[in-house]
Amino acid sequence: MTYFDTIIIGGGPAGMMAAISSSFYGQKTLLIEKNRRLGKKLAGTGGGRCNVTNSGTLEDVMAGIPGNGRFLYSVFSQFDNHDIIAFFKDNGVALKEEDHGRVFPKTDKSKTIIQALEKKIAELGGQVLTQTEVVSVKKRDELFYVKSQTESFTAAKLIVTTGGKSYPSTGSTGFGYEIARHFKLHVTDLEAAESPLLTDFPHKALQGISLTDVTLSCGKHHITHDLLFTHFGLSGPAALRMSSFVSGGEVIELDLLPDMSHDELLVLFEESRDKAIKNVLKSLMPERLADFIAQPFPQKIKQVPKHQITELIERVKAMPIPVTGKMSLAKSFVTKGGVDLKEINPKTLESKKVSGLHFAGEVLDINAHTGGFNITSALCTGWVAGAVHY
Numbered sequence: 563m564t565y566f567d568t569i570i571i572g573g574g575p576a577g578m579m580a581a582i583s584s585s586f587y588g589q590k591t592l593l594i595e596k597n598r599r600l601g602k603k604l605a606g607t608g609g610g611r612c613n614v615t616n617s618g619t620l621e622d623v624m625a626g627i628p629g630n631g632r633f634l635y636s637v638f639s640q641f642d643n644h645d646i647i648a649f650f651k652d653n654g655v656a657l658k659e660e661d662h663g664r665v666f667p668k669t670d671k672s673k674t675i676i677q678a679l680e681k682k683i684a685e686l687g688g689q690v691l692t693q694t695e696v697v698s699v700k701k702r703d704e705l706f707y708v709k710s711q712t713e714s715f716t717a718a719k720l721i722v723t724t725g726g727k728s729y730p731s732t733g734s735t736g737f738g739y740e741i742a743r744h745f746k747l748h749v750t751d752l753e754a755a756e757s758p759l760l761t762d763f764p765h766k767a768l769q770g771i772s773l774t775d776v777t778l779s780c781g782k783h784h785i786t787h788d789l790l791f792t793h794f795g796l797s798g799p800a801a802l803r804m805s806s807f808v809s810g811g812e813v814i815e816l817d818l819l820p821d822m823s824h825d826e827l828l829v830l831f832e833e834s835r836d837k838a839i840k841n842v843l844k845s846l847m848p849e850r851l852a853d854f855i856a857q858p859f860p861q862k863i864k865q866v867p868k869h870q871i872t873e874l875i876e877r878v879k880a881m882p883i884p885v886t887g888k889m890s891l892a893k894s895f896v897t898k899g900g901v902d903l904k905e906i907n908p909k910t911l912e913s914k915k916v917s918g919l920h921f922a923g924e925v926l927d928i929n930a931h932t933g934g935f936n937i938t939s940a941l942c943t944g945w946v947a948g949a950v951h952y
């Protein structure tokens with residue numbers, strides 16, 4: 563049975579970074595991943611371009627992690643989003659920043675990020691075993707025994723980075739929760755987070771339209787971000803963030819032009835009296851959406867009674883969209899809930915009950931918004947979990 567100082571189960575961003583820091587600190591390290599390749603979920607983020615982190619301040623990053631972000635203060639004091647950016651630059655990856663502080667590789671290819679992480683693990687002497695699913699973990703006489711279908715390994719330290727339960731086709735099927743329960747650690751209730759919204763709306767007409775910085779409102783909650791109409795309803799950051807505040811049965815409102823007031827729009831329509839409504843709207847939003855809104859008014863603005871223009875502006879500023887539900891956990895981007903943080907030392911990410919057992923990434927009860935915040939949490943907790951050695 564081969565011995566390692568550290569074994570890491572799960573080769574997502576948390577596991578890869580844990581393998582890097584563990585190897586960096588001189589630990590004989592093994593990273594075990596069941597997929598053929600590392601970072602399958604990571605590769606699909608940011609529309610396949612890999613939204614590797616967010617460039618914001620600590621305050622911005624905390625605001626991006628609504629699910630127990632405060633637990634991470636200690637982690638971020640050791641390794642934060644700026645360290646992620648420096649890490650990739652130092653390892654020859656040119657990065658670029660886009661809207662809302664989202665950071666991507668300049669190549670626009672996830673491969674660039676994953677290859678850089680793989681190369682660093684290899685350079686530092688870490689070993690990687692892919693196509694190997696861990697099926698059981700035990701601890702006896704201060705040693706962890708890790709078994710796959712065909713092999714067994716031992717280690718003094720075990721890091722669990724198996725991810726959550728969303729998008730199980732990427733490999734994250736929740737095995738880490740079983741490990742936690744095996745060691746009698748509490749796992750909080752698992753729920754869908756960052757879920758696309760199902761709506762009762764003319765999906766076909768609007769499918770594929772994406773909008774930049776529009777505002778979704780539901781009661782006291784107002785979210786201004788990008789939005790995407792899909793064949794089932796709404797996706798994109800604004801919808802995913804709104805999913806924390808709705809469950810189905812609400813009517814949310816969409817402000818298509820949050821930067822223009824009702825009165826400013828009224829003035830614009832008055833100044834464009836000789837134009838068709840459709841053409842005025844087209845200058846403000848995607849053509850297909852303008853067509854959809856202007857459908858009931860084929861005539862020129864001057865031919866439409868003023869109260870109807872007012873109604874039209876109200877529709878543009880507060881389009882009612884009935885929400886019928888949310889996507890399931892499996893089809894949501896992130897898992898809310900996980901290994902209870904009360905059981906974990908925030909400085910080392912080690913279990914308070916079981917010495918040598920660490921958790922990092924989405925398996926923990928931490929959930930963040932898309933936009934690089936989950937990946938930041940995964941990479942930073944991964945680094946910290948890997949950095950502790952005995």
Ligand SMILES: Cc1cc2nc3c(=O)[nH]c(=O)nc-3n(C[C@H](O)[C@H](O)[C@H](O)COP(=O)(O)OP(=O)(O)OC[C@H]3O[C@@H](n4cnc5c(N)ncnc54)[C@H](O)[C@@H]3O)c2cc1C
Pocket residue numbers: 571572573574575576577594595596597600601602603604606607608613694695696697723724725726728729732733734735736737738894895896922923924925930931932933934935936937938940
């Ligand atoms: C479509 C999509 C888009 C997203 N976009 C963003 C975004 O833009 N920004 C953002 O911040 N977050 C985004 N996320 C979330 C983000 O990708 C995850 O939070 C992040 O990947 C979690 O990292 P992790 O290392 O904890 O787990 P994962 O990336 O899930 O990796 C866990 C790994 O463990 C392996 N594993 C599990 N069980 C075993 C086992 N028994 N044996 C061996 N290996 C095992 C899995 O195969 C997997 O590779 C997105 C998620 C999805 C699904």
